[in-house]
Amino acid sequence: MKNALFVYSPDQLGYKFSDTHPFNHKRLILTMDLLKSIGALKDEDIIPARIATDEEIALAHDEKYIDIVKKAGHGELTAKQGESFGIGTEDTPIFPNMHEASALLVGGTLQAVDAVLQGKARHALNLGGGLHHGFYGRASGFCIYNDSSVAIRYIQKKYGLRVLYVDTDAHHGDGVQWSFYDDPNVCTLSIHETGRYLFPGTGNVTERGNGQGYGTSFNFPLDAFTEDESFLMIYEQAMRAVFEHFKPDVVLTQNGADAHYFDPLTHLYGTMNIYKEIPKLAHKLAHEYCDGKWIAVGGGGYDIWRVVPRAWSMIWTEMNDLLCPTGPLPKSWLEHWQLESPTPLIPTWEDPVPLYEPIPRKAEIEEKNAQMLQKALHILNK
């Protein structure tokens, strides 16, 4: 069996709102090219995405909403009609064929699911997915269809497995959480910047699930300016505790790369260290608890030049048991993409040290995060 498969189709780049929109899937090309330049990704590792059927999308979305998205992408929707579905806003503008483009991202994640659960590979990666804000009947936070919600329902229906969803995007994974809030067979774990200011505002430790699903929703809201050390401490303890408690059959990780200092939308002040460690522990625990069954998707990440390609490459190298790349980036990659990048690229896999001025009140922020962790996990220690 192969270690890992990489889902990609050039048409995934069709999920594009505009040239100036922060959500830009050019990230996929930049990452693939970087992986190819270091010899870590070969053509035989790549499987194409597919367009998810309406029936599949309807596993997690309202058919009326799917219809609205189709109409919007075909120029048959007025601004007024789209409004209550979150379509045609500054976050989620209408673009041509938006249904087809969104359905392809969903289908990509379904391809990754089938690759792993049909035993073609131990792990699979669809960086085009991870659109965790999509709601049952509404677009939100750049996300039209929620590929992870659809994929989890698909896993339940087709394979009947217990799924752990892990979300390390800097924004709370609200869409996925609410999809499975009542479901005791799906556990959601989200680590994110506190919603005090940041979108979507939810993800408090007190959101633990509802009814039968109480105790299968975990949230770890971090303070702004958390930095690597505290982030990783919380991540490690949260992951170990929740894996041990829930004992999933399969794990789906959402790998938003927007907790980095350079990211324009968030304030966690992470560095490349967290992107090195996040897949490492997910990989280890997937082997310990799920016989290796690990599906990973992308997510946020709005510094597409300096952060995302390096961060996402490390998921793939980890999946393939390759050493985490260090030192300088390939010269060819730097020279080629520097021509397009509006900012100077970071020439090494590691970030420059120091990356930013020391944060005042660091000790207090760490203390606050540690207290949050206790609160979030206390339900398991009863």
Next chain:
Amino acid sequence: MIVEEMMQKSVHTLLPTNTVGEATRLMREHDIRHIPIVNAQNEVVGIITEHDVKHAFLDEMNEQGKAAIKNTPLNNIMIKNPIVGHPLDLVEEAALTFYESKISCLPIVSGGKLVGLVTTTDLLYTYIELTGAHKPSSKIDIRVSDKAGVLHDISKIFRQHKVNVLSVLIYPDTESDENRIVSVRLQIINPLAIIQDLREQGFNVLWPNVPGIQV
């Protein structure tokens, strides 16, 4: 908002002839701290709180006395003629009553009968609903001068960006009487363009607060 919109409408009650033991059982069963005491006509004649029950037991030193308390009718220890509220009271008025009278529960009475109950917990929930994020949104805090027309200038920018405003709160500024803090929740993941426009028009956007650094 008026009390009627947020009060609990199905209320657990007891009669003055019920015992302290029955009251403790009811409190434990339903995880409640307050029981209005009504007569046969559902008129409020008293109230009993967890606090009153605990004190009744604490006042009895020996086991015999404690056993006797359980069988005491509520009439003997309840607060008679408690402060009550009306369904049309403003929620703010209920809050003021709680604060000034140092109480934690208000039976709501209309036409002489008990129609509902408001506790501090209900009030806190209403507060959470007002200030919290019930729909996906970003929050922006802006320090503005305390003068007419400011909110209009701000909301003009929101309108230009076609962004839906979910809530607006205006707080006093702890640093200066001449300013106020406007805190808005916007239904948008990327507020950067809005923040930039606000700053360009001279608004002091406080979000996010760098810890320890005065903005």
